[in-house]
Amino acid sequence: MKAAPERIDTGRPAARRVEVRGVVQGVGFRPFVWRLADRFGVGGWVRNRSGVVEILAEGTDEVLDGFCRALQEEAPPLAHVDSVKWEPAEAAGLSGFVVDESLDSGEGERLISPDVATCRACLAELFDPRDRRYRYPFINCTDCGPRFTIIESLPYDRERTSMRAFPLCADCSREYRDPADRRFHAEPVACPECGPRLELRTAKWKRVPGDPIARAAELLSNGKIVALKGLGGFHLACDATDEAAVAELRRRKVRPHKPLAVMVADLDAAHEIVEISAAEVALLSSPKAPIVLARDLGRLAPSVAPGHRRQGAMLPSTPLHHLLLREVGRPLIMTSGNRTDEPICIDNDEARERLAGIADAFLIHDRDIVSRYDDSVSRIWHGAPVVLRRARSFAPAPIELPTEMAPTLGCGAELHGSFCLAAGRRAFLSQHVGDLDTEESMRAYEDALERYRSVFRLEPEVVAHDLHPDFLTTRFAEATGLPHIAVQHHHAHVAAVMAEHRLEGPVIGVAFDGFGLGEDGTVWGGEFLVCEWGRADRAGHLRTVPQPGGDAAVRHPWRMAIAHAQDAGCLDAAVALIGDTAEDVEVVLGQIRSGLSSPLTSSAGRLFDAVSALAGLCPEATYEGHPAMLLEQAAETGATREYPFELSYEDARLVVDTRPIVEAVVGDLKRGRPAGEVAGRFHRTIAAATLAACRAIRGGTRIAQVCLGGGVFQNDLLVSDVVARLESCDFEVFVPREAPVGDGGISLGQVLVAHARMEG
Ligand code: ZN
Ligand code: ZN
Numbered sequence: 001m002k003a004a005p006e007r008i009d010t011g012r013p014a015a016r017r018v019e020v021r022g023v024v025q026g027v028g029f030r031p032f033v034w035r036l037a038d039r040f041g042v043g044g045w046v047r048n049r050s051g052v053v054e055i056l057a058e059g060t061d062e063v064l065d066g067f068c069r070a071l072q073e074e075a076p077p078l079a080h081v082d083s084v085k086w087e088p089a090e091a092a093g094l095s096g097f098v099v100d101e102s103l104d105s106g107e108g109e110r111l112i113s114p115d116v117a118t119c120r121a122c123l124a125e126l127f128d129p130r131d132r133r134y135r136y137p138f139i140n141c142t143d144c145g146p147r148f149t150i151i152e153s154l155p156y157d158r159e160r161t162s163m164r165a166f167p168l169c170a171d172c173s174r175e176y177r178d179p180a181d182r183r184f185h186a187e188p189v190a191c192p193e194c195g196p197r198l199e200l201r202t203a204k205w206k207r208v209p210g211d212p213i214a215r216a217a218e219l220l221s222n223g224k225i226v227a228l229k230g231l232g233g234f235h236l237a238c239d240a241t242d243e244a245a246v247a248e249l250r251r252r253k254v255r256p257h258k259p260l261a262v263m264v265a266d267l268d269a270a271h272e273i274v275e276i277s278a279a280e281v282a283l284l285s286s287p288k289a290p291i292v293l294a295r296d297l298g299r300l301a302p303s304v305a306p307g308h309r310r311q312g313a314m315l316p317s318t319p320l321h322h323l324l325l326r327e328v329g330r331p332l333i334m335t336s337g338n339r340t341d342e343p344i345c346i347d348n349d350e351a352r353e354r355l356a357g358i359a360d361a362f363l364i365h366d367r368d369i370v371s372r373y374d375d376s377v378s379r380i381w382h383g384a385p386v387v388l389r390r391a392r393s394f395a396p397a398p399i400e401l402p403t404e405m406a407p408t409l410g411c412g413a414e415l416h417g418s419f420c421l422a423a424g425r426r427a428f429l430s431q432h433v434g435d436l437d438t439e440e441s442m443r444a445y446e447d448a449l450e451r452y453r454s455v456f457r458l459e460p461e462v463v464a465h466d467l468h469p470d471f472l473t474t475r476f477a478e479a480t481g482l483p484h485i486a487v488q489h490h491h492a493h494v495a496a497v498m499a500e501h502r503l504e505g506p507v508i509g510v511a512f513d514g515f516g517l518g519e520d521g522t523v524w525g526g527e528f529l530v531c532e533w534g535r536a537d538r539a540g541h542l543r544t545v546p547q548p549g550g551d552a553a554v555r556h557p558w559r560m561a562i563a564h565a566q567d568a569g570c571l572d573a574a575v576a577l578i579g580d581t582a583e584d585v586e587v588v589l590g591q592i593r594s595g596l597s598s599p600l601t602s603s604a605g606r607l608f609d610a611v612s613a614l615a616g617l618c619p620e621a622t623y624e625g626h627p628a629m630l631l632e633q634a635a636e637t638g639a640t641r642e643y644p645f646e647l648s649y650e651d652a653r654l655v656v657d658t659r660p661i662v663e664a665v666v667g668d669l670k671r672g673r674p675a676g677e678v679a680g681r682f683h684r685t686i687a688a689a690t691l692a693a694c695r696a697i698r699g700g701t702r703i704a705q706v707c708l709g710g711g712v713f714q715n716d717l718l719v720s721d722v723v724a725r726l727e728s729c730d731f732e733v734f735v736p737r738e739a740p741v742g743d744g745g746i747s748l749g750q751v752l753v754a755h756a757r758m759e760g
């Protein structure tokens, strides 16, 4: 095989055997080849073989050159062509072009597109009264529709999806078999005659007569909460402009503050609620249709995202959502259908039981969801998308690794659970599975893993897990009976960035997050590591302070304020600021003095918590990163002056002394400086300290590549400032885009570290 060369056209018929590799199955590739062959007047055939599309093409050399170029250049939207290679074949004078519909033998690697939002062509039919699929909530074609949410195993054909339950009618069958049709081999193809059906049920599970969508829209317009079965699980919906409805949803779901995502009917409606750039428009309306964080215009009910300047917005991802949003004519809250901290519901009975008491009605259907997928969350940063929560439509698209590896499983950590199955040069980073601290969430995790193993036919030979012995994912790794390797949390954060950017290392890794067990048994989270794939040296860290009450300090950030203020020698002023009872303060000081249930921590997340509490922004944290997010949102970007900080060395290890920072924060607040100004100055200071530490490490090591990892770097203001400063001092800086920067991406780093350890 060779790449398409330049040739002199002889005008005589020639033949080529062509192989196309990449994401070429379940994306309409064969009909695309058929249409190309038709256009170029090429004879021959096309078939799927072991995850590769194989073509025999006959024509003149000139025609075949054009045909081969078009295979790459005009590939269907969901395809991702890695290579088009060909070798000469014997011309047999074939005139017609045939699509070989026979199923694949099942060997070899398979890549299938993830789920895709409704395409333009289907959308046009959906709202065309003359179309036979007019207002049909399950319309799809080869360019769009469900994929991994309905696939049970591969090869990808209807029999191995939850569409098996719906035999095709004559019309659908004809479309399915016609290579000229948009729905040729669209496995989930369906119509009102033969496909899934919608119904509306009351909270008591009584069937509501009439058009389910119109009736559901009525309920939503009247302030009710409707659970609806989406692509990867149930959503809970209510009117996002109705404060009473939103507040009621929060109360029922027991989700007091965490921002809620909003779905709007189309881009015009998106412009009404958020300020969006061209890049944000492109991301919102991409086939992935993720939640996009964008600047809020203040048109929604106040409790949709309290304290946030950004709003998560998305466009409809299924025909059902399109129909409902148009019918309602206003933005809807579209949040995952679960009680807070539980996995998202996927089947009707489960929803009926678990969402009882939350939903006033259920908009359901009879197509099973095979795999759970939450909505993905993303944002535009420096002109390109960054994934913050990788789920629907993103997973399980593979990430290319910097090295070949034996089948390896990374189990992730605890919060924002995900796993990563890697083999060869591909890493399949799973969808976000939720926090893995309950048996129930672990079951969802194991279900998802089972699906990946069978779909990708990957049996891990090595298992990587977090160093923390009590994480359920660690216990799971140990129970596999396979060789298992513990990977330090922050090393994994940095290695994930190295994996995504295919860096050989060594690099300076800056890992800022809430919590990860360190090699010395203390809690780490403000780390400067010198990292290779297989090893990490702790070159420096933020100053260590007690975390009084352990987890209680996460929920009550004022505890961290006390700990930092006590450390910095400004306790009295700090106590006056946070205004807590002397009794509470005494308890916390007692914990600090005795060291009982007060682990030592260098966590950057906890430092942000402390400052947020001192600034009076967040007395109680009700979701992960809550105090730090409010601090970022409050920060005045104009506040550029930095607070003092110091670098010192302890045992040849760099320590960023946070005491002068905390003292200055408390001093400013005591003088009555506004919280926004203090928050802004604090952000600048952490960025400056990060630069100073990286320069000091570069001085000793000559390493000038820096990887930023850990949930604290979800902070836009911080990460932008850190990157700008580092780049202005000639560092090369890497931030993750495909894998989440927080713990959702950690399993990717784990597989790289485990691989290097096994090799080493
Ligand atoms: Zn379509
Ligand atoms: Zn049909």
Ligand code: FE
Binding pocket: 489, 493, 513, 514, 515, 516, 710, 711, 742, 743
């Ligand atoms: Fe982390």
